[in-house]
Amino acid sequence: MKNNKTQKSGERSRRAFIQESTLAGMGLLFGPSVLSAVDNRSTITHNKEKMEKNMNTRKLGKLEVSEIGAGCMSISANYGAPAARNEGIKTIRAAYGNGVTFFDTAEVYGPYTNEQLVGEALAPFRDKVTIATKFGFDIGGKQIALNSKPEHIRKVVEESLKRLRTDRIDLLYQHRVDPNVPIEDVAGAVKDLINEGKVLHFGLSEASAKTIREAHLVQPVTAIQSEYSFMERSVEKNGVLAVCEELGIGFVPWGPLGMGYLTGKLNAQTPFDDKLDLRATFERFSSENLAANMPIVNLLNRFASGKNATASQIALAWLMAQKPFIVPIPGTRNITHFKENSGALNVQLTTADLQELETEYAKLEVYGGRMNAMQMTFCE
Template structure:
């Protein structure tokens, strides 16, 4: 029997009904028919949402355009990390390529990857999948870690100018392209002045190998310094309904400087979908458990359920899912925000993209904020070993005001 949660469709229910109805999806989910005994009303509601999302997503022109700086992208992108690592084994090549192309078929024109995803595998899959449509898409990737091209060993940060140039040449080959639309520094290098990084990317822009420059896990001071050297198009930091860190410093700086903002982990590493509960079967090598993310302990998984309940209450009102409400909330926060939800599951993909059809009013947004203010988030968003690598001003409770950020000052 399918479990009901306040008469709201859970993500698991969404997947089940997707497999049964077909609903025009590019992929099917096998082996779920036996679990489909449920109430007639629940079935009809699930089928209606899936059918609407599938049909709307197939109409590429229905995807509105947003601007990251002066770069036009679809209002939702597709994050390509999950196909390579993080929540389990890498997705098999054909399925990875098909998934990326399914995102394209459903209207996505903005794809995010990085050399360290795999490493290399995500970039390779993005390159292979999007080669036939290269002129019709925006591809973003990231440098910043030293990764041995032969052994794939990761050796810490490296944003030295000569290494950036070497990296870009390898990225172009993996992505099967002659230019990178948006090149991010993945993490601030504490040994290289950000002005040197920005200047090097600026030179690559002049050469035509890169079109625009971005920063990831960067605080306000670093953003200002980089932007003063070469125009920053977008900043990519973690942001979601339960992770509000950017609201204090980074979002105001982006708005002031007319820089776009791209939230990573917009679904709270999957928790905000409502699927993860006590006893959830995390796969082997799942980063959330293997790296000891504080919000994925048994205590936090149970204790943070009221946050999901807030999203599900609004989902019931909007005939949507909790995941869609979370993404719609991000889209409604600022017009320069472009979430990049990622997944290795084709049905989750369609569900996520359906968020563009969910419209939250000012009253809806106020209701969500009022309810969120009543709850306490249990656990930091990342373990200290990971959060410590993020720039000053990125984590809640820290500010880069009066500092130069983690990047050293350039010697005069």
């Protein structure tokens, strides 16, 4: 990460909002980015054969999934008012119809409503998709609290199975590391669930390299999920990406398009509802930093113009070019944007292209922290 500029006094009100957040706000905070949408079932049918033909697979450990996945969180919360239920179902089924087989959710998204939506949407083709969900929080109180006690993990899994309308969870992440529960105990609890067939694979989210190693000794870790994008590169420097490569663990970036910023569709005048949009509390989404970070988007746009591509496509293609075990989970509710994101699969970046991007990026600075202070306390 490059040095962040200190926020001005206007950010103090944002921090005050954070401290007053209730569980509803909690559902806004810990997820990957958004998913794609389509307007009608005929589009799903028309595009299915074409996209399945183009959508290759990648390995997360031993788990094989579509090379681009779908984060479902924002359909139910986070980036504005939740979508209508029928639109949410069409969104998820559209992604499947276009070749996506890897879907990400969590009990805390909503809370609960996103798992219910994912379960209903994927029920007709459950055996053809991979569903990832997460545990790690106490839900029900006014304060955000971590809870990865083994008995709590089991309770969450039983409830998630019902909401997801399934008999197994393909990939179960610890949403955030609980400092009060040894990671060996967490891994052991998941290992028991794997032995029972209720869970197939184990993952960690926003965990340190040290924690990953310790968990992996008890139960092999299949995937790590952390924020990673062209402008957010902490995992390159804190050892997380390196330990994944060393141990054969897959990596799933959330926020692969900078939570929408790298699409080039946001600017200093973009409004964010502080009750419905988590980005309202993030330093990078202050009007000052939205303007200050624009050279990063401009770089992607300049490069895209020579590739007959868009900034989003270059950002995703760059991310996938970093390691063969990286599976990003971008998306949008807009079918045009979905097609745009999928188009990243057709962008070929040469070694020279990647070097040019790095050389130009090195001249720039990233302004603002990736999440707010309270949320960062949950990340190792």
